[in-house]
Amino acid sequence: MRAPPESSSVVVTAFRRWMHAQDAARILASERVGTCVGTALAGTALLAAVSWAPGARTFFALPFSTAFACFLPGIVSGLAFSVVHSRRARLSTWGWLWRLPCMALLHFFLASLMALAAMPGAIVFGMALVFTTAAHGRQYRVTWREPFLAVGTLVGMLCALPLSAGADHAVLFAIVVPSALIAELYLGTFAVRHDQARADAERLRAAVHAQLIEQQERDVGQLTQAMAEMLRHHHDMDQALLHAESAADMMKAFGAQRGSLARTEFEDQARQLQDSLRQLQEMVKEVRAKGRRFAGTEPEPVELGPVLEAVQAQVALRFPDVDIHVELQPPRPQRALLRGGPVTLRRVVENLVVNACEGNGAQGASQVFIRARTEPLSGRLEVEIEDDGPGFLPERLTAPAEELYTTKSQGTGLGLYTSECLLRASGGLLHRHNGPGGGALLRILLPREYR
Numbered sequence: 001m002r003a004p005p006e007s008s009s010v011v012v013t014a015f016r017r018w019m020h021a022q023d024a025a026r027i028l029a030s031e032r033v034g035t036c037v038g039t040a041l042a043g044t045a046l047l048a049a050v051s052w053a054p055g056a057r058t059f060f061a062l063p064f065s066t067a068f069a070c071f072l073p074g075i076v077s078g079l080a081f082s083v084v085h086s087r088r089a090r091l092s093t094w095g096w097l098w099r100l101p102c103m104a105l106l107h108f109f110l111a112s113l114m115a116l117a118a119m120p121g122a123i124v125f126g127m128a129l130v131f132t133t134a135a136h137g138r139q140y141r142v143t144w145r146e147p148f149l150a151v152g153t154l155v156g157m158l159c160a161l162p163l164s165a166g167a168d169h170a171v172l173f174a175i176v177v178p179s180a181l182i183a184e185l186y187l188g189t190f191a192v193r194h195d196q197a198r199a200d201a202e203r204l205r206a207a208v209h210a211q212l213i214e215q216q217e218r219d220v221g222q223l224t225q226a227m228a229e230m231l232r233h234h235h236d237m238d239q240a241l242l243h244a245e246s247a248a249d250m251m252k253a254f255g256a257q258r259g260s261l262a263r264t265e266f267e268d269q270a271r272q273l274q275d276s277l278r279q280l281q282e283m284v285k286e287v288r289a290k291g292r293r294f295a296g297t298e299p300e301p302v303e304l305g306p307v308l309e310a311v312q313a314q315v316a317l318r319f320p321d322v323d324i325h326v327e328l329q330p331p332r333p334q335r336a337l338l339r340g341g342p343v344t345l346r347r348v349v350e351n352l353v354v355n356a357c358e359g360n361g362a363q364g365a366s367q368v369f370i371r372a373r374t375e376p377l378s379g380r381l382e383v384e385i386e387d388d389g390p391g392f393l394p395e396r397l398t399a400p401a402e403e404l405y406t407t408k409s410q411g412t413g414l415g416l417y418t419s420e421c422l423l424r425a426s427g428g429l430l431h432r433h434n435g436p437g438g439g440a441l442l443r444i445l446l447p448r449e450y451r
Contacts, residue, residue: 015096018146021192024091027099027139036082040075047071050121060121062113070112070160074105103136104152107180111160114176119168126176129157130183137184138191150184299426300341301449304328304372304383307342311349312370319357322368329373336381336446338426345446348419349383352442355416356387365389365439374448383444391434 050056051064081102085095110132114125133153136142142149157177164170308326316324338344349370356365365387372383420430426447433441 014146015093015148018141018148019091019093019096021141021146021195022091022096025089028085028088028091031078031082031085033079033082033086036075036079040079043071043075044068059118060124061118062116062121066163067113067116070109070116070163074102074109077102077105100148100152103140103149104156106156107133107136107153108156108160111157111173111176112163114172115160115163115165115169119172122169122172126172129176130180133180134183134187137186137188140188141192141195142184142188143192144185144189147185149188150181153184154181299337299339299447301335302338302342302345303335304345304381307345308349308370308372308383311346311353315350315353315357318354319364322357322365324353324368325370327369327371329371334374334381335449336428337449338422338428338446340422340426344422344426348422348444349385351416351419352385352444356385356389356440356442359387359389363390379448381446381448383446385442385444386435386439388435388437388439391438391440392432 047062047064047067050060051062051067081095081098085091088095091099107129110125110129114122114129117125136149136153140149154177157173157180161170161173164173305326305328308328312324312326316322336345353368353370356368358364368385368387370383370385372381374380375382423430423444423446428447429445431443431445433443435441
């Protein structure tokens with residue numbers, strides 16, 4: 001009698017769901033031809049040892065020929081399965097349908113050992129059967145909704161039951177069969193729930209990562225807009241410089257009408273003004289070109305160690321009285337992703353280390369520590385710069401970095417401001433603190449490369 005179409009559809013849906021829950025690559029890797037041949041030889045040797053070895057022969061009282069006859073179908077089926085799938089990277093529906101009787105034959109073999117052995121040995125084989133079915137339940141994700149392997153296990157154990165010799169074996173079967181099925185279903189259900197929890201965690205992590213990327217893209221867009229405005233300002237500066245150069249030319253022409261001595265001095269001054277204006281114009285062109293390249297480049301992977309060591313060597317030449325230390329805390333930090341690559345990171349870190357060495361202009365640091373690490377929980381890259389200088393003024397810890405703001409009489413105020421702009425353009429952050437023992441503590445958070 002054929003099953004109703006509704007029942008057939010439910011079974012097909014459940015079987016497809018069970019197939020999708022499997023790790024086909026791991027199963028194929030464990031069922032290679034060499035592995036199956038090794039299992040056949042090891043199983044045969046074990047049967048011979050259990051059947052004929054002194055002591056074991058009395059304990060198990062296992063008939064070798066009958067046990068080997070029960071072992072042979074599972075080995076032949078498993079070896080044929082391995083040969084057919086030796087060059088395959090996936091299992092099709094018929095492959096999974098073939099895999100189920102292979103596993104049922106293996107469980108039948110273990111149950112037959114329990115039925116054929118004397119009672120002490122039968123108990124040992126019964127325990128082995130329970131542990132084996134439990135392991136297969138976890139490996140093949142056997143649940144109450146997809147009990148296909150459990151059905152094969154039950155059929156295999158019931159087929160081995162007629163081989164038992166007495167009532168004691170029947171009682172043992174009555175205990176082992178439910179225990180094996182419950183263990184198989186329990187561990188399979190536990191594995192499925194673990195897979196679901198891991199998938200939910202991955203989805204949550206992907207959602208959080210997407211939100212972070214979206215926020216970084218907004219920050220990059222804002223900074224790009226700000227840089228575009230700066231480029232427009234540079235254009236205005238070009239125009240002003242052109243007017244100034246024209247004025248200098250007019251001054252030179254007017255100076256030609258004076259006496260020879262005054263005219264010579266006036267020409268020298270005008271020439272110097274022209275040279276200065278020309279240098280300023282070249283610098284504006286260079287800044288504009290760098291700004292355009294920076295705004296359009298893609299993030300590049302950067303190794304932290306070489307960049308930090310290069311900064312240490314460079315700044316140490318400029319401030320020989322300051323001890324600068326670089327520490328790469330284990331595990332070794334991954335590569336950061338920055339627009340402009342190593343040049344950007346070096347400029348950021350060098351600006352901050354130089355600021356630490358200079359301090360407030362009157363008092364600088366005598367020691368600077370540069371530490372890089374990967375945070376174990378969030379996975380972010382962190383570069384920490386700590387010094388023993390005067391630290392930040394309390395009102396400057398929470399205030400945004402401002403262009404041209406400085407406490408040093410000869411400073412420009414561009415170091416901290418430029419560093420924050422460069423970091424935000426790459427999705428990084430810069431946090432300012434004062435250390436517990438005094439001095440400044442800067443924490444740079446960098447986006448990392450995921451490989």
